[in-house]
Amino acid sequence: MQDVLLDVQDLVVHFRVYGGYLKVLDGVTLQVRHQERVGLVGETGCGKTTTMKTIMGILPKPPGVVRGGRILFKGRDVLSMRPQELEHLRRSGISMIFQDPTAALNPVFTVGEQLEDAIRYALGKRDHASVREVALSALQSVALPDPPRILESYPVQLSGGMRQRVCIALALACPKELLIADEPGTSLDVTIQDQILRLIHRLAEERKMAVILISHSLGVIREWTERVYVMYAGTIVEEAKTGELFARPLHPYTEALMRCVPKLTGTGIAEGIPGRIPDYFDPPSGCRFHPRCPHCMDICRQRKPQLFPVDGDHRVACFLFGRDSHG
Numbered sequence: 001m002q003d004v005l006l007d008v009q010d011l012v013v014h015f016r017v018y019g020g021y022l023k024v025l026d027g028v029t030l031q032v033r034h035q036e037r038v039g040l041v042g043e044t045g046c047g048k049t050t051t052m053k054t055i056m057g058i059l060p061k062p063p064g065v066v067r068g069g070r071i072l073f074k075g076r077d078v079l080s081m082r083p084q085e086l087e088h089l090r091r092s093g094i095s096m097i098f099q100d101p102t103a104a105l106n107p108v109f110t111v112g113e114q115l116e117d118a119i120r121y122a123l124g125k126r127d128h129a130s131v132r133e134v135a136l137s138a139l140q141s142v143a144l145p146d147p148p149r150i151l152e153s154y155p156v157q158l159s160g161g162m163r164q165r166v167c168i169a170l171a172l173a174c175p176k177e178l179l180i181a182d183e184p185g186t187s188l189d190v191t192i193q194d195q196i197l198r199l200i201h202r203l204a205e206e207r208k209m210a211v212i213l214i215s216h217s218l219g220v221i222r223e224w225t226e227r228v229y230v231m232y233a234g235t236i237v238e239e240a241k242t243g244e245l246f247a248r249p250l251h252p253y254t255e256a257l258m259r260c261v262p263k264l265t266g267t268g269i270a271e272g273i274p275g276r277i278p279d280y281f282d283p284p285s286g287c288r289f290h291p292r293c294p295h296c297m298d299i300c301r302q303r304k305p306q307l308f309p310v311d312g313d314h315r316v317a318c319f320l321f322g323r324d325s326h327g
């Protein structure tokens with residue numbers, strides 16, 4: 001793939017727990033090009049946030065253990081970076097809007113104190129007036145009314161939508177090349193969520209940033225991304241251009257995900273996917289989806305399918321497609 005900004009290859013991450021390890025990420029492979037908007041979907045617990053935290057170098061270790069794989073950001077190996085290099089990466093390379101804005105903001109400091117701290121950290125500016133100016137313009141850029149008042153407020157004094165905007169301002173106060181947006185605005189009502197997504201889209205265009213958008217909502221992914229990765233139980237099972245994936249989902253899991261979306265014009269309630277995401281302590285052999293798959297074959301229990309190109313950029317990890325080509 002040309003023009004790659006982020007290249008994750010075969011990432012394996014486990015968590016140490018009482019009595020052993022949770023084998024959560026089982027070889028995640030994904031790429032993001034400069035200025036590309038990429039979506040990541042998959043059921044709760046499939047490892048989306050774990051993947052992103054590892055990319056940012058903020059996976060808590062312990063209990064997290066990186067067992068294998070490679071993460072290259074602009075060709076530089078993130079997993080072997082020293083602490084100062086990782087700091088530099090977060091200062092100027094990648095930023096993340098976290099899933100839970102209340103957890104991302106500290107309740108005992110004002111928004112101003114937190115925002116100004118972040119700006120000082122990123123830009124190294126000492127002079128109070130210039131830091132405050134950057135903070136005010138960051139709040140303005142996320143369309144928050146009355147920025148001086150917001151700077152004086154504590155997080156608890158703001159609404160959920162305002163807090164989410166403050167988090168975006170925090171993430172975007174300083175120029176970055178990649179923004180990871182983990183379920184932005186999911187806990188808010190759909191109109192606010194839509195405003196937040198528009199805002200992220202506009203800022204990404206203005207600043208020529210690439211975006212990884214994580215969402216449970218296939219509608220959101222369809223509207224706001226150019227390419228999609230589908231994740232199941234710690235592996236990427238399918239990737240394609242967004243339009244292509246929705247027109248022609250190939251992996252049985254992707255198909256099932258799409259059937260879960262209630263259709264206004266359809267025949268009633270969506271079906272859901274029988275079964276549940278596997279136990280990471282003792283995950284299924286071969287393809288991790290096989291116990292829930294209606295097309296399961298012998299080989300699926302024995303071997304893990306690799307991502308296999310079906311048509312150009314459309315790749316799928318399933319023995320139903322090109323099974324002879326899998327290594």
Ligand SMILES: Nc1ncnc2c1ncn2[C@@H]1O[C@H](COP(=O)(O)OP(=O)(O)OP(=O)(O)O)[C@@H](O)[C@H]1O
Binds near residue numbers: 017047
């Ligand atoms: N610090 C940790 N210690 C132990 N297990 C963890 C830890 N962090 C995550 N996990 C486990 O890793 C798995 C993946 O979690 P992760 O948060 O990456 O999922 P997710 O895809 O982001 O889910 P959601 O859609 O609900 O946000 C879960 O089973 C979770 O319990």
Ligand SMILES: [Mg+2]
Binds near residue numbers: 049050099182
């Ligand atoms: Mg998550």
